[in-house]
Amino acid sequence: MEGNIAAATPVIAVEALEKRYGEVEAVRGVSFSIWPGTCVGLLGPNGAGKTTIMRMIMALAQPTSGYVRLFGKAPSALGRAMRERVGLVPQEDNLDPDLSVRQNLEVYGRYFGRPAGELAERVPLLLEFMQLIERANAQVMQLSGGMKRRLIIARALIANPELIILDEPTTGLDPQARVLIWRRLVDLKREGKTLLLTTHYMDEAQRLCDRIIIIDGGKVLDEGSPQELIDRHARAYVVEIPKPLPPGFVEDGLERNDIGDAVLYYTNDPSEVTRRLPPHATYTTRGANLEDVFLRLTGHSLRQGA
Amino acid sequence: MSAPIGAIPVNRYSRAVWRRNALVWRRLIGPSLATNVLDPLIFLFAFGYGLGAVIDQVGGLNYLSFVVPGMMGYAAMFAASFESTVSTYARFHMQRTWDAILATPVTLTELMLGEMSWAATKGLFSCCCVILVGSVWGGIGNPWGVVLALPVLALGAVCFASCGLVVTAHAKSWDIFAYFFTFWVTPMFMFSGTFFEVARFPWFIQVIAWILPMTHLIAVVRPLTAGLALDPLAALGHVSYLAALAVAAFCFARLKFGARLFG
Numbered sequence: 001m002e003g004n005i006a007a008a009t010p011v012i013a014v015e016a017l018e019k020r021y022g023e024v025e026a027v028r029g030v031s032f033s034i035w036p037g038t039c040v041g042l043l044g045p046n047g048a049g050k051t052t053i054m055r056m057i058m059a060l061a062q063p064t065s066g067y068v069r070l071f072g073k074a075p076s077a078l079g080r081a082m083r084e085r086v087g088l089v090p091q092e093d094n095l096d097p098d099l100s101v102r103q104n105l106e107v108y109g110r111y112f113g114r115p116a117g118e119l120a121e122r123v124p125l126l127l128e129f130m131q132l133i134e135r136a137n138a139q140v141m142q143l144s145g146g147m148k149r150r151l152i153i154a155r156a157l158i159a160n161p162e163l164i165i166l167d168e169p170t171t172g173l174d175p176q177a178r179v180l181i182w183r184r185l186v187d188l189k190r191e192g193k194t195l196l197l198t199t200h201y202m203d204e205a206q207r208l209c210d211r212i213i214i215i216d217g218g219k220v221l222d223e224g225s226p227q228e229l230i231d232r233h234a235r236a237y238v239v240e241i242p243k244p245l246p247p248g249f250v251e252d253g254l255e256r257n258d259i260g261d262a263v264l265y266y267t268n269d270p271s272e273v274t275r276r277l278p279p280h281a282t283y284t285t286r287g288a289n290l291e292d293v294f295l296r297l298t299g300h301s302l303r304q305g306a
Numbered sequence: 307m308s309a310p311i312g313a314i315p316v317n318r319y320s321r322a323v324w325r326r327n328a329l330v331w332r333r334l335i336g337p338s339l340a341t342n343v344l345d346p347l348i349f350l351f352a353f354g355y356g357l358g359a360v361i362d363q364v365g366g367l368n369y370l371s372f373v374v375p376g377m378m379g380y381a382a383m384f385a386a387s388f389e390s391t392v393s394t395y396a397r398f399h400m401q402r403t404w405d406a407i408l409a410t411p412v413t414l415t416e417l418m419l420g421e422m423s424w425a426a427t428k429g430l431f432s433c434c435c436v437i438l439v440g441s442v443w444g445g446i447g448n449p450w451g452v453v454l455a456l457p458v459l460a461l462g463a464v465c466f467a468s469c470g471l472v473v474t475a476h477a478k479s480w481d482i483f484a485y486f487f488t489f490w491v492t493p494m495f496m497f498s499g500t501f502f503e504v505a506r507f508p509w510f511i512q513v514i515a516w517i518l519p520m521t522h523l524i525a526v527v528r529p530l531t532a533g534l535a536l537d538p539l540a541a542l543g544h545v546s547y548l549a550a551l552a553v554a555a556f557c558f559a560r561l562k563f564g565a566r567l568f569g
């Protein structure tokens with residue numbers, strides 16, 4: 001909790017949440033809270049249950065058991081009032097293909113019951129904010145993947161929501177497109193918005209999120225700030241030694257993780273590992289990151305998830 | 307643009323959905339007007355020369371006066387049915403437009419009301435094109451009767467649109483719509499008194515005909531536009547049937563969509 005007194009009620013509270021689709025247990029007892037003004041990342045591989053959790057938060061899917069509180073109330077009880085305060089950026093592109101860029105925002109604003117005058121002011125501002133103003137009259141079909149993503153984010157902001165839920169906002173985009181979106185998300189955070197995002201990019205999570213909730217197989221494995229998680233589960237450094245390991249290398253007492261074509265050693269002092277190596281042995285040393293945390297927690301890499 | 311049909315509880319959220327469809331359609335208004343006017347012209351030309359020459363009188367009317375109200379009903383039925391099935395399915399399933407809308411304050415019922423009233427609007431538009439053609443070509447005996455028939459035709463369009471939504475709610479692919487046209491649209495074209503008198507068919511076809519909403523719609527519209535006597539009690543019965551079916555179909559579709567989308 002960020003020590004803000006006004007933040008007495010979490011924006012989202014999820015308690016023992018479970019969702020079964022027939023035999024498939026998509027979510028298996030997930031609990032967490034998200035406080036106002038923070039950016040929280042749900043980090044996990046595809047199929048970890050991230051999207052299902054988001055759908056339950058938005059009352060687009062019913063939990064099998066457990067509950068969701070949004071702004072302190074059950075989302076279904078909040079009904080329309082809840083939807084007015086949340087902007088959703090879904091994973092798939094569901095922009096309106098029959099409408100232009102500008103019309104997508106205007107029509108979406110009407111779904112929020114916003115008057116025409118307000119939308120006439122707000123739509124150009126949002127197009128400017130997401131750098132789409134030159135494409136205002138283009139058809140959605142003519143946009144690049146990055147522009148579509150930006151338009152979906154602009155659309156989610158149409159009613160000036162307090163909470164923005166983003167499901168894999170930058171998946172499949174090139175680096176420049178991702179950086180632009182990240183910058184805008186940081187701007188939104190500065191404005192005091194609460195952000196919940198799912199991602200399987202650790203750099204994205206590390207860069208944007210105050211807190212990270214690591215999810216795999218429908219369960220929360222751990223949560224904390226990026227640095228807390230690294231301190232808890234990895235060491236400051238990772239020494240990576242490709243296989244086959246050099247002859248005579250003794251790994252007794254070292255924390256190791258076999259990733260197939262190489263072995264990772266976690267240490268606060270890289271020389272503890274490197275001094276055991278014969279001269280001219282190949283190795284790389286780097287600072288630990290969330291990928292290492294994820295590997296330690298699950299035994300498999302983020303990107304090769306189901 | 308405002309609420310298309312005053313009788314339906316249309317709020318600003320369902321109106322936003324209606325307006326979305328109207329906005330997209332506005333670009334197509336030219337071709338749409340042309341086809342909707344040309345269609346009945348071709349029909350009238352073909353039937354007028356093909357059948358009108360052979361048939362002198364049907365049910366106490368000349369064939370033109372008999373067939374024009376039938377075509378009004380048919381136009382309303384076809385356009386509303388098509389819009390609430392094939393076009394709505396595209397928005398619901400293929401384009402994921404519904405997913406985007408359901409993440410906003412618009413509720414599923416309002417979304418469906420918006421789609422349904424839009425489909426009904428298109429039905430009424432098609433119907434008005436037939437009236438336009440009929441008033442020039444002939445076949446409307448009583449112009450004031452048309453004014454009275456319009457609200458009934460609107461109710462019919464609402465009923466057809468709601469029935470279409472039931473099919474869309476169950477659709478898992480495009481295939482189901484082939485059955486819908488074969489077993490629902492075509493029988494209403496053939497057996498509901500559109501082009502032939504219902505009483506001419508064998509009894510079991512007549513039973514089916516009176517289950518179909520189109521038969522009830524035509525039974526009210528034809529006497530009105532032709533200026534024949536209309537039993538008020540019978541008219542009330544037909545209108546009640548259309549209204550009840552519309553409500554039942556809409557509620558049934560709402561249940562099915564709810565289970566499918568939020569299950």
